[in-house]
Amino acid sequence: MSVMNDEPDEPGEPGGPGERRIGTQEAARLLGVKPATVYAYVSRGQLTSRRDPVGRSSSFDAREVEALALRSRREAAGPPGGAASASASAGELSVRTALTLIESGRYYFRGVDAVELASRHRYEEVAEWLWTGTMVPGARFTAPPESLAAARRAVAALPEHSGPIDRLRVAVAAAAVADPLRFDLSAPSVLGSARALIPTLVGALPEVGPAQWGGDGRLSRQLWPRLSALDPDPDALAALDLALALLTDHDLAASTLAVRVAASARAHPYAVVSAGLGALEGPLHGAAGRLAHRMLVEVLERGGAAPVVAEYLRAGRRVPGLGHRLYEAEDPRATALFARLEPLAQAGPALGAAREVAGVMARHGGGLYPNVDLALAVLTVSCGMAPEAGETVFAVARTAGWIAHALEEYEERPLRMRPSGQYHGPRPPRPLP
Incomplete structure (x- = not known):
C-alpha cells in the first residue's frame, strides 16, 4: 500500500x-x-x-x-421508526432537517402549520421564523445601496429576451461581489446577507408597473411593480404575499437538494442561492407555473377546459397544475391560495377556468388534484402578469428556504453530500484508445 x-x-x-x-x-x-x-x-x-x-x-x-x-x-x-431505512431501500437520499415536515396532507415549518403561519404573517416574518425559530413582528428586509446598484447594472446588461431566472442569477452574482463578508459562514453573517439579498433580487428586476407601489418596504409591494402594470388593490397584494409565504420552503425539492450540496462544500450563501436557481430553471421544476398560466389563458380564450385538456392528452402531454407526489389530495398551498383569491373580482374567470380543468380531469378518474402551480397561475393571469411571473414569485420566495437549509447544512460535517457512484462501464484494464 x-x-x-x-x-x-x-x-x-x-x-x-x-x-x-x-x-x-x-x-x-x-x-x-x-x-x-x-x-x-x-x-x-x-x-x-x-x-x-x-x-x-x-x-x-x-x-x-x-x-x-x-x-x-x-x-x-436515520430517525426512529425506520423512515430512513425505507427511503434507502427505495434508493432515495435521506437528509436530517428540522425545517419542514410534510405529513398527512399538510406541511409544517418548525412544527407549526405552514398554511396557518403564512395566512397570519407576512413573508418576511415567515422567513425569520424558518431561519431562527423566532417570530419577528414587522420584519423588513432592506437592500444595501451598493449591492442593489451592482445588481441593477448587471441585469441591465442582459439581452431584452432574458428570463426571470437569468436576471436573478446575474443579480445574485453581482450582489455577491459587492459583499466582502460573503465568506463568513457564521449564522449572524449569513442571516445579514440573506436579509440584504432577497430585496436586492427584487429591486434588480425591471419595473413593468408604477414604481410608487413599491415604496413602503414590504417585499410584496416591492415585487408587485416588477410583475404587473396594474395598480394593486389590498386583496391582490395580500394574495401575492400569501403566495410568497406559502412557497418559502417545501422540504427537499430538487433545487433545495442542490443548495444543501453546495452548502456541504461550504459555498457562501450567494453561491448556495445560485445553485438553487440553477436547478430551479429546469423544465421539470421551475417552469410548471408558466405552463399552467398559458393553459388557463387558452381555456379562457376558447371558452372551456374540455377541448384544451383533450389536446394535452392527445399529444401525450401532462396537464399542468395538477397532481403532486407528496399529496394524495389537493395541495394545501393551492387550497389556501384559492381561498385568498376568491374575494378578488378579477380572479373570478381564472378561478373558474382552473376549477373546470380540475373537474374535467376528475371525470376521467385520473385522481389528480390542483397543486400550487395552478393556484399561482390563477394569481398571475387575474392580475395581468406575464406567464413567467410565477417563476419569479417562486424563486424569490424559495430563496429564504434555501438560506434556511444552508444554515442547517453549515452545522453538519463538511462534504457529507458525497454519494458513491455505481460504475456500470467496461471493466479495466483496457488498451489505450
Whole structure:
C-alpha cells in the first residue's frame, strides 16, 4: 500500500497524555471502509492525520475516528421508526432537517402549520421564523445601496429576451461581489446577507408597473411593480404575499437538494442561492407555473377546459397544475391560495377556468388534484402578469428556504453530500484508445 503513503496528510493537533493513536488499517476497520477511503476523509477535512516522524506511515486520533464512525452509523440509521431505512431501500437520499415536515396532507415549518403561519404573517416574518425559530413582528428586509446598484447594472446588461431566472442569477452574482463578508459562514453573517439579498433580487428586476407601489418596504409591494402594470388593490397584494409565504420552503425539492450540496462544500450563501436557481430553471421544476398560466389563458380564450385538456392528452402531454407526489389530495398551498383569491373580482374567470380543468380531469378518474402551480397561475393571469411571473414569485420566495437549509447544512460535517457512484462501464484494464 505504498500509494497510501504518497497521499498528503493534514497536520494533526498534538494530543494530551491520554491520547490514543491508531494506524490506517485500524481506522479503516472502525469506520467500515477501505484504507483508501480513510485518506479521502482526511482530504475532505473529516479526519486529521499525523505523519510518523521516523517512518512513512500515518496515525489517527482514535477518539476522532470513533466519533466519525458513530456519526456515520446514525446517519445510516436515520430517525426512529425506520423512515430512513425505507427511503434507502427505495434508493432515495435521506437528509436530517428540522425545517419542514410534510405529513398527512399538510406541511409544517418548525412544527407549526405552514398554511396557518403564512395566512397570519407576512413573508418576511415567515422567513425569520424558518431561519431562527423566532417570530419577528414587522420584519423588513432592506437592500444595501451598493449591492442593489451592482445588481441593477448587471441585469441591465442582459439581452431584452432574458428570463426571470437569468436576471436573478446575474443579480445574485453581482450582489455577491459587492459583499466582502460573503465568506463568513457564521449564522449572524449569513442571516445579514440573506436579509440584504432577497430585496436586492427584487429591486434588480425591471419595473413593468408604477414604481410608487413599491415604496413602503414590504417585499410584496416591492415585487408587485416588477410583475404587473396594474395598480394593486389590498386583496391582490395580500394574495401575492400569501403566495410568497406559502412557497418559502417545501422540504427537499430538487433545487433545495442542490443548495444543501453546495452548502456541504461550504459555498457562501450567494453561491448556495445560485445553485438553487440553477436547478430551479429546469423544465421539470421551475417552469410548471408558466405552463399552467398559458393553459388557463387558452381555456379562457376558447371558452372551456374540455377541448384544451383533450389536446394535452392527445399529444401525450401532462396537464399542468395538477397532481403532486407528496399529496394524495389537493395541495394545501393551492387550497389556501384559492381561498385568498376568491374575494378578488378579477380572479373570478381564472378561478373558474382552473376549477373546470380540475373537474374535467376528475371525470376521467385520473385522481389528480390542483397543486400550487395552478393556484399561482390563477394569481398571475387575474392580475395581468406575464406567464413567467410565477417563476419569479417562486424563486424569490424559495430563496429564504434555501438560506434556511444552508444554515442547517453549515452545522453538519463538511462534504457529507458525497454519494458513491455505481460504475456500470467496461471493466479495466483496457488498451489505450
